[in-house]
Amino acid sequence: MSVYSMTGYASAQHSSDRPSSEAESKSAPPNHLGLEIRSVNSRFLDLSFKLPEELRQYEPVLRELLVSRLKRGKVEVRAAIESNVQSSVVDPTPRLLQRLNAVQDNVKAWLPDAAPLSVADVIRLAAGELGANCDWSETILTLARQALEEMLSARQREGARLATMLLDRLGQIRALAALAVPLVPQLVAQQRQRFLDRWQEAMALTDGSTLPEAARDRALTEATAFAIRIDVAEEVTRIQSHLDEIERLIKKGGELGKRLDFLIQELHREANTLGSKSAALELTHISVDMKVLIEQMREQVQNIE
Template sequence: MAHSMTAFSRQDSDTAAGSLQIELRSVNQRYLEPHFRLPEALRDLEPMFREALRNRLARGKVECTLRFEPTGNEAALSVDRRRLAALATALGEVRESVPEATMPDALSLLDHPGVLDRRGPDMAAVKQEALALFQAALDDLVAGRAREGEKLAALIRERLIAVNAQVAEVHRLMPHILERQRVQLLERMEAIRAELEPQRLEAELVLLAQKADVDEELDRLTTHVAEVARQLGQPGPVGRRLDFLMQELNREANTLSSKSVVAATTRCAVELKVLIEQMREQIQNIE
């Protein structure tokens, strides 16, 4: 099943510690290329996020943005009274020993290590919530890439039908092509009969016949179309195989064009190249 490399997912969660929001955006890229924007307090989640992406995705540029808004504007504050009493006792001893020493004010006492307890959110719990939220966003992203991939596959299948129609048209034109080839051979033979030896003349006729023979190109076009259709139904990443098959289809269309001896064949070859290019553009977005 073909998956697109283009998708978006956003997930939100309200926890006891605050609100979490995560966004995942993916676009086409030759390899898997993740980028992360995380709060500093949650920065150590990046390796786990990166590993999860690597396990689920093969290609694409993926941008991950995580936001965390703690509940309330300030962390809860409380004074450790025992610590403050011990500090006051120590300051009293300093005052007795060094009367001229300047004593600290209240704010300075609060800045002393251990006196003021700044109780922020439980970051361990927040990290667990963020991991679960990321997993939900990743599941949604993969599902979105699958849905988009189905749409791309449907567009490609439509063009495969059109390619087969052009191949069938060339087959239908074959009697006309062969007749035109026979006329050209006769005209060429009359033009060069007096100039060439019999052996050289025979070689020229064989060369002209080979040049107009397009059966092999038509067979390969049919084979490549069938393989593209098969790859679209295969599990796992198929984008690179499909891109290679587009190159092969284009090569056969070019050869068909170069061998054309009637205008109708040339038109079919041009239409084939247009269809192949349209498929190639869609395949650039397939994982």
């Protein structure tokens, strides 16, 4: 399966055929419907719709379509109807004119100073009525499916780019972990020799009140305790385990954003522990470099579905 980003955009347009005669133009509905879908990252699936009143009735079916294909993201659906009034003047029907006249008389009865309807008002209301009476059910669903498929393709392409970047960062962190492994035995050996050197210096200055064997055992005990404190083998092992799991999930694909987010947090905690146990500048640099790479991964994982 593919890795999907939660960021995407797509739009679709539909234009009805131009009327073939003047008679048909009198009842022609608005001839253009545009729909767009845009998506950004979100912890959950958050849908919002900005539709004109003529299309508000189709919101439930649009919501059902999106829920069936999307799992996460803040998704906004916009649609707009453009009428053909500029290229073809709509001729109001006698029934509509009677209704408008009755409404105007009723308004005038309560508001004598209200301005009367103009010819432009009547034409605009006639065009609006035609748009309201038009059945857009099949058209809007077709446009929504088309835009959704295009947006999913865009999210898939962006997801592939994110997956490539994450795999690259995983490789860099693996290389840093590999550098950390041989440093610990070297540090332990250096510290052990340092303790023994100090023991020998102390024995040269002692007046014989301290047994050499006891002093030597104490020095070795301190060296052992130091080795335990700076041993990062367990942290390195857990880091490698988290890296393996992240790589497995990325290659598997699907809905993995939340799982990756959790693993990135665990990876960051192990890198912090690695730094806190650091007894050498080299390990400190490795820990800092790891955390920089992990933070880069965290920012991108927020965009994965």
